[in-house]
Amino acid sequence: MGARSRDRRKPSIVLLAVEIMAVTATGLAVNLLTNALPKSWGWLSDWRIFAGIAAISVIVTFAIQWVKGRNAAVSEDPDQIEESTVGGSAAADQSARATGTGSIAIAGHANNSILATGSDARIDARKSIVVEGNLSVPANMPVTKGIRNLPRPPSYRFVGRTDTLSQLHELLQRGPGGVLGQAVQGLGGVGKTEVALQYIKQWGPQYAGAWWLNAETFESIETELAGLAGSIDPTAAAALDTPKAADWALDWLSTHEGWLVVLDNVSELEHISRIVATTLNGGSILVTSRRQIPWSSLGLGSISISSLRRDASISLLSRVMGEGSEDADAALLASDLGDLPLALEQAGAYLAQSRSVSIANYRERLKGQPLAVLSEVAEGTPADRAVAATLKITTDAIAEKYPFALEILAILSYFAPQGIPTEIVTIGPEDQRTSGHELSARFEFLRRTA
Numbered sequence: 001m002g003a004r005s006r007d008r009r010k011p012s013i014v015l016l017a018v019e020i021m022a023v024t025a026t027g028l029a030v031n032l033l034t035n036a037l038p039k040s041w042g043w044l045s046d047w048r049i050f051a052g053i054a055a056i057s058v059i060v061t062f063a064i065q066w067v068k069g070r071n072a073a074v075s076e077d078p079d080q081i082e083e084s085t086v087g088g089s090a091a092a093d094q095s096a097r098a099t100g101t102g103s104i105a106i107a108g109h110a111n112n113s114i115l116a117t118g119s120d121a122r123i124d125a126r127k128s129i130v131v132e133g134n135l136s137v138p139a140n141m142p143v144t145k146g147i148r149n150l151p152r153p154p155s156y157r158f159v160g161r162t163d164t165l166s167q168l169h170e171l172l173q174r175g176p177g178g179v180l181g182q183a184v185q186g187l188g189g190v191g192k193t194e195v196a197l198q199y200i201k202q203w204g205p206q207y208a209g210a211w212w213l214n215a216e217t218f219e220s221i222e223t224e225l226a227g228l229a230g231s232i233d234p235t236a237a238a239a240l241d242t243p244k245a246a247d248w249a250l251d252w253l254s255t256h257e258g259w260l261v262v263l264d265n266v267s268e269l270e271h272i273s274r275i276v277a278t279t280l281n282g283g284s285i286l287v288t289s290r291r292q293i294p295w296s297s298l299g300l301g302s303i304s305i306s307s308l309r310r311d312a313s314i315s316l317l318s319r320v321m322g323e324g325s326e327d328a329d330a331a332l333l334a335s336d337l338g339d340l341p342l343a344l345e346q347a348g349a350y351l352a353q354s355r356s357v358s359i360a361n362y363r364e365r366l367k368g369q370p371l372a373v374l375s376e377v378a379e380g381t382p383a384d385r386a387v388a389a390t391l392k393i394t395t396d397a398i399a400e401k402y403p404f405a406l407e408i409l410a411i412l413s414y415f416a417p418q419g420i421p422t423e424i425v426t427i428g429p430e431d432q433r434t435s436g437h438e439l440s441a442r443f444e445f446l447r448r449t450a
Contacts, residue, residue: 320348
């Protein structure tokens with residue numbers, strides 16, 4: 001294609017030059033042969049003048065053409081076509097590389113993914129032309145050591161849960177073949193994600209590779225799996241759209257052993273059923289969820305975690321607030337906050353920043369304006385880390401699936417923080433009994449104590 005394009009440009013330049021020289025030569029010949037001009041115009045008969053004009057015309061013409069060619073946005077020269085193929089190549093007459101300011105690489109019969117764009121893109125940061133049928137086989141790609149895609153670093157203030165972490169590790173190691181999977185379930189803010197982060201921190205290096213997936217929706221899982229494919233083989237990720245890249249990642253997981261995948265914040269069982277069903281070759285899956293779901297239907301075990309022990313709560317407050325906090329005051333605040341780790345961390349960070357506010361003042365405000373206080377976060381802390389925001393996610397889920405259960409919860413909030421007779425949520429019409437059961441079985445807002 002490039003050769004033909006150059007051939008089309010050359011005749012226009014040559015033709016223009018020939019026309020100029022032909023006109024000049026004709027004029028010179030007429031003047032010299034006929035001597036028809038007046039004597040005052042005799043200088044025009046000097047052949048050197050016409051030769052000079054012709055030379056200048058040719059030089060200017062070629063200069064203009066050169067400048068235009070240099071500024072052209074697209075070069076079709078086949079020598080400039082950049083190809084990066086895997087087991088095959090794109091047809092040369094259907095591929096090209098754009099040059100100049102703001103250029104991008106283009107290719108016929110190639111995917112729609114772009115590895116790099118911009119006016120400063122270089123030969124090592126361009127789009128690859130990949131023939132999809134000749135991609136690398138997932139089973140042939142080795143496992144790469146490392147922990148990837150963590151949402152944030154594990155907290156250095158982590159306290160308690162030592163027994164939980166040990167139990168979790170033991171269960172993930174002794175499973176009978178296939179996927180070794182465990183779900184960590186509990187109320188929002190109880191520290192499920194932090195437990196998973198601490199597990200990866202402590203035991204992640206023992207796995208062949210570890211990857212963290214946001215599993216809140218099916219779409220987020222698919223996107224994260226596509227990211228996993230890109231981590232293993234960037235060429236495959238560049239060649240495939242998101243669904244196909246996710247399939248490639250699942251194929252890789254199903255043909256390798258020793259990996260760990262964390263599925264964080266699972267909201268529905270069907271969102272993860274495919275990833276569990278297609279990765280049965282010896283990897284490990286760690287799930288976190290607010291929901292109490294029948295995990296055993298997917299072959300997964302489960303561990304429920306609740307609030308911290310009081311001594312761990314006091315220790316967490318002390319770590320967050322620093323020196324100056326009295327254990328007695330911290331114990332009272334921990335009691336007010338139900339020993340919920342997220343609430344304790346939020347309160348401690350706020351008090352550490354607001355030195356003029358004592359624990360006693362904070363407790364008074366908490367009793368008078370609980371929603372306002374539980375919505376306050378320390379400067380620099382994301383708003384969605386507030387307890388009120390976290391609990392709202394759960395109550396919204398309840399309202400969507402079991403609206404009457406939210407009414408039961410509102411009524412129960414007026415009771416003292418002590419045991420409530422189970423008859424309150426088990427008597428009445430069937431829909432009310434079902435709603436009370438869902439509060440207990442699905443969302444852990446209620447817990448049977450006797």
